[in-house]
Amino acid sequence: MASAGLVRGTLAAVTVVVLAAGPEFLRPSQLYLVSLWAVTAIAAMGLNLTLGYAGQISMAQGAFVGIGAYTVALLMQAGLGFFPAFLAAGVLCFAVGWLLGYPALRVQHHYLAFVTLAFTTLVYLLLRNEQWLTNGVYGISGIQRPTALGFAFGTAARFYYFCLGIMALFLGAMWWMIRSPWGRAFMVLRENPVRALSLGVDTRRYTLLAFAIGSAVGGFAGGLFAPLVQFLEPNSFSLGYSLSLLLMVIVGGAGYLFGPLVGAAVAILLPDFLRFTEGYYLLLYAAAVMVLMAFCPQGLIGLSERWQANRRARLAAGGER
Numbered sequence: 001m002a003s004a005g006l007v008r009g010t011l012a013a014v015t016v017v018v019l020a021a022g023p024e025f026l027r028p029s030q031l032y033l034v035s036l037w038a039v040t041a042i043a044a045m046g047l048n049l050t051l052g053y054a055g056q057i058s059m060a061q062g063a064f065v066g067i068g069a070y071t072v073a074l075l076m077q078a079g080l081g082f083f084p085a086f087l088a089a090g091v092l093c094f095a096v097g098w099l100l101g102y103p104a105l106r107v108q109h110h111y112l113a114f115v116t117l118a119f120t121t122l123v124y125l126l127l128r129n130e131q132w133l134t135n136g137v138y139g140i141s142g143i144q145r146p147t148a149l150g151f152a153f154g155t156a157a158r159f160y161y162f163c164l165g166i167m168a169l170f171l172g173a174m175w176w177m178i179r180s181p182w183g184r185a186f187m188v189l190r191e192n193p194v195r196a197l198s199l200g201v202d203t204r205r206y207t208l209l210a211f212a213i214g215s216a217v218g219g220f221a222g223g224l225f226a227p228l229v230q231f232l233e234p235n236s237f238s239l240g241y242s243l244s245l246l247l248m249v250i251v252g253g254a255g256y257l258f259g260p261l262v263g264a265a266v267a268i269l270l271p272d273f274l275r276f277t278e279g280y281y282l283l284l285y286a287a288a289v290m291v292l293m294a295f296c297p298q299g300l301i302g303l304s305e306r307w308q309a310n311r312r313a314r315l316a317a318g319g320e321r
Contacts, residue, residue, distance in 0.1 A: 019034070019164055022034060022160060023156075023157040023160060023161075028156045030272065031156045031157060031160045032156060032228075033268060033269060033272055034160060034164075034269070035156075035159060035160045035163040035164075035228055036228065036268055037264050037265060037268040037269055038163040038164050038166070038167040038224075039163055039167075039221050039224045039225050039228055040221070040245070040248070040264045040267070040268055041167055041260050041261045041264040041265075042166065042167055042170050042217060042220060042221040042224065043061060043062075043064075043065050043217070043218050043221035043222070043245055044061075044245050044248045044249050044252070044259075044260030044261075044263060044264050045170055045171070045174050045217055045260045046061060046064070046213070046214040046215065046216070046217025046218040046221065047061040047214060047218070047245050047246065047249050047260070048174075048214075048249050048254060048255070048256075048259055048260045049174065049177070049178075049186070049210060049213060049214045049217065050210050050211055050213075050214035050215075051214075051246070051249060051254055052249060052253075052254035052255035052256070052259065053178060053183060053186040053187055053190060053210070053255055054186040054187075054189055054190055054206070054207070054210030054214075055186075055189060055190030055191075056101075056104050056112065056207065056210055056211060057109060057110070057112050057113045057116070058112075058113075058116045058211070058214065058246075059113050059116045059117045059120060059239070059242050059243065059246060060100065060116035060117075060119045060120045060123075060215075060242060061214070061215075061218045061242055061245045061246070062120060062218075062237050062238070062239070062240075062241035062242030062243075062244070062245055063119060063120040063122075063123035063124070063237060063242060064093045064096070064097065064215045064216075064218030064219050064222065065218050065219070065221050065222035065225060065237060065241070065245075066123060066124075066127060066222060066234075066236070066237030066241075067089070067092065067093055067096065067123065067219055067222060068089035068090070068092075068093055068218065068219030068220060068221065068222025068223045068225075068226075069089075069222035069223065069225045069226040069232055069236075069237070070127065070134055070140070070222075070226075070232060071085065071088055071089040071092055071219070071222070071223070072085045072086060072088075072089050072143075072222070072223040072226045072227070073140045073143050073226045073232055074133070074134075074140070075088060076143065076144060076226075077140070081146075082144070082145075082146035082147070082227065083146065083148070085223065086146075086220065086223040086224075089219045089220060089222060089223040090216045090217075090219045090220045090223070091216070092219060093215045093216045093218060093219025093220075093222075094212045094213070094215060094216035094219070095212075096215060097211045097212040097213075097214065097215025097216060097218075098208050098211065098212040098215075100115075100116065100119055100211055100215065101207055101208040101209075101210070101211030101212060102208070103115045104207050104208075104211060105204055105207055105208075117239065117242075120238075120239050120242050121239060123237065124234055124237060124238050124239070127234035127237060128234040134234070136234070137233065137234065138233075139231055139232055139233035139234075140231070140232045140233075141230065141231045142230065142231075143226050143227050143229075143230045143231070143232070144227065144230075145159050145227040145230075146162070146227060159227070159228065163224060163228065166220075166224060170217065170220070171257070171261075174257060175257055177213075178257065182206070182209070185201050185206045186206060186210055187255075188201055189201065189203055189206050189207065189210070190255075244267060247263070247267070247289070248260060248263030248264050248266070248267050249263055249299075250263070250293070250297075250299060251263040251266055251267075251289060251292065251299055251300060252264070252265075252266070252299050252300055252301060253298055253299030253300055253301030253302045254298075254299060255298075256298075256299070256301040256302065258301060259299055259300075259301045262299075262300050262301060263299070263300075266285075266300075270285075
């Protein structure tokens with residue numbers, strides 16, 4: 001067990017060092033991809049809280065990223081600074097997510113998935129058709145990157161560090177939350193809602209909180225997405241984006257803290273390293289996902305933990321002999 005912990009600690013330290021040195025050896029396009037990975041990982045963290053920890057199926061996370069992105073873009077165009085607009089995006093998505101959570105009190109499983117799917121479609125149609133507000137298919141351009149205490153994050157390298165810093169903050173917040181009474185209540189709700197109710201857990205309240213907090217995290221991710229890409233258009237937040245986020249959580253490992261980071265890396269970063277395969281990457285990715293879901297539905301993190309458990313069992317059996 002100590003060796004496994006040492007390996008994980010070493011891997012985490014190496015990852016931090018590589019990310020910190022990124023601007024020294026990465027091209028601007030690669031800096032953009034890693035920044036996009038950080039932003040997408042934040043969105044997947046919110047979905048992981050709703051799906052992986054609270055057990056509520058949601059296909060609306062991409063819609064909340066879109067709401068957050070457009071909120072920041074529109075408020076900044078109106079003259080508000082980035083950070084107040086960023087906070088407003090999270091608060092708005094929290095409120096909308098709370099309201100969306102009410103169907104989860106009445107329907108479950110695939111019925112709930114259809115409700116959130118309908119919400120995603122509604123948001124997409126609003127973004128595309130309400131030209132007076134969102135500029136429709138023409139999109140919103142010229143979104144400025146933030147400035148804090150006179151320090152501008154306008155360059156690719158500076159905004160790269162900004163995105164990684166925000167991701168680290170959200171990762172720390174998630175670590176704290178899943179170890180708090182809230183996180184334990186979410187997990188009990190996921191495993192057995194009837195037992196949770198018998199233990200005195202307010203299932204109604206925690207179901208709504210799971211949707212609201214997960215949606216707010218998606219809104220914050222959208223708030224970072226807007227200045228990263230600096231151009232917003234409705235197709236970026238269609239149903240396909242929500243399905244992609246859902247796949248990231250499942251591939252990385254739903255219910256694991258680092259699952260969203262691994263899943264987002266597979267979806268965002270891996271294609272850049274597999275460009276030599278040309279169009280075959282998607283075929284390889286689809287085949288790998290099918291095999292993974294068949295043999296280890298807990299995702300890549302779950303596969304790693306199962307391998308470590310089997311290894312410890314073999315070592316223990318060898319020691320007994």
